[in-house]
Amino acid sequence: GQQLNQSPQSMFIQEGEDVSMNCTSSSIFNTWLWYKQEPGEGPVLLIALYKAGELTSNGRLTAQFGITRKDSFLNISASIPSDVGIYFCAGLYGQNFVFGPGTRLSVLP
Amino acid sequence: DSGVTQTPKHLITATGQRVTLRCSPRSGDLSVYWYQQSLDQGLQFLIQYYNGEERAKGNILERFSAQQFPDLHSELNLSSLELGDSALYFCASSSNKRQSYTFGSGTRLTVV
Numbered sequence: 289g290q291q292l293n294q295s296p297q298s299m300f301i302q303e304g305e306d307v308s309m310n311c312t313s314s315s316i317f318n319t320w321l322w323y324k325q326e327p328g329e330g331p332v333l334l335i336a337l338y339k340a341g342e343l344t345s346n347g348r349l350t351a352q353f354g355i356t357r358k359d360s361f362l363n364i365s366a367s368i369p370s371d372v373g374i375y376f377c378a379g380l381y382g383q384n385f386v387f388g389p390g391t392r393l394s395v396l397p
Numbered sequence: 398d399s400g401v402t403q404t405p406k407h408l409i410t411a412t413g414q415r416v417t418l419r420c421s422p423r424s425g426d427l428s429v430y431w432y433q434q435s436l437d438q439g440l441q442f443l444i445q446y447y448n449g450e451e452r453a454k455g456n457i458l459e460r461f462s463a464q465q466f467p468d469l470h471s472e473l474n475l476s477s478l479e480l481g482d483s484a485l486y487f488c489a490s491s492s493n494k495r496q497s498y499t500f501g502s503g504t505r506l507t508v509v
Contacts, residue, residue: 321497330399330487330500331440338496376440378498384430384453385498389439 290315290381292388300394307364309375309391317379317386320353320360325374325390334375335362367395400424401501403488409507415476418504422469422490428452429471430498431463434485446471478508 293312301307311320319338323331335346337353337360344351350363360377374392378385400423410416422429431443442455446465457463460478465471475482485505489498 319496323500328485328503328505330401330489330502332399333497333499336497384445387440387442392437 290379290386292377292379292386294375294377294388294391296391297389298392298394300396301367303367303369303395303397305367307367307371307393308361309363309393310359310361311377311379311388312359313379314358315379315381316357317381318357319380319385320351321378321380321385322349322351322360322362323376323378325376327373331376364393367393369395369397371395399499399501401488401490401499403486403501403504405504406502407505407507409509410478412478412480412508414478414508415474416478416506418473418475418486418488418506420471420473420488420490420501422471422488423492423499426490426492426499427469428491429465429469430489430491431457431471431473432487432489434487434503435481436484440487443473475506480508482506483508 322334325331335351342353348365352361374390377388402421427448430445432440443457445453463473485503487503489500
């Protein structure tokens with residue numbers, strides 16, 4: 289099946305730093321989603337991207353739909369402790385979404 | 398509250414037993430998806446139902462089965478449980494437009 293790669297796998301950053309993570313594939317996707325999962329909870333949708341090249345912000349979060357349609361990027365500016373969690377990307381392939389393995393973010397005070 | 402309701406929130410049971418996890422999708426959503434998430438792992442797709450019919454199957458064991466009822470709620474049945482089945486089980490739902498999935502808060506299953 290289709291596979292998404294996320295990097296980095298995990299990251300430890302200092303509070304106040306900016307964060308960048310990405311999601312790549314060898315296949316073309318028509319929609320990209322970014323989810324955040326906090327410990328013991330279900331993933332919550334952060335940003336949805338529907339067009340190649342689209343750049344969308346949600347507060348301190350900004351995500352981009354890559355022009356090749358094979359990748360997407362998520363940036364978090366001025367990180368805070370509550371940004372801790374696992375960030376999943378998901379790409380729409382055919383009629384269903386494929387999820388990446390996640391990037392685990394830890395924020396050190 | 399995402400609108401997707403999963404019960405129970407926690408479940409502890411012994412090996413060899415059978416359990417049923419329940420999911421009520423968001424109002425108006427016809428598709429239900431089940432995922433398994435083991436400790437520190439990603440989301441493993443198990444199975445999808447659309448308006449009562451099975452639509453897609455992922456890495457679902459033969460010991461596991463699911464169904465979606467006329468009122469659109471879904472149940473995931475896990476039988477002959479093993480220690481390795483301990484995990485978080487998530488249900489998600491989506492509408493016909495399929496522009497995103499909405500997840501429930503999950504059922505944490507512990508097999509002892």
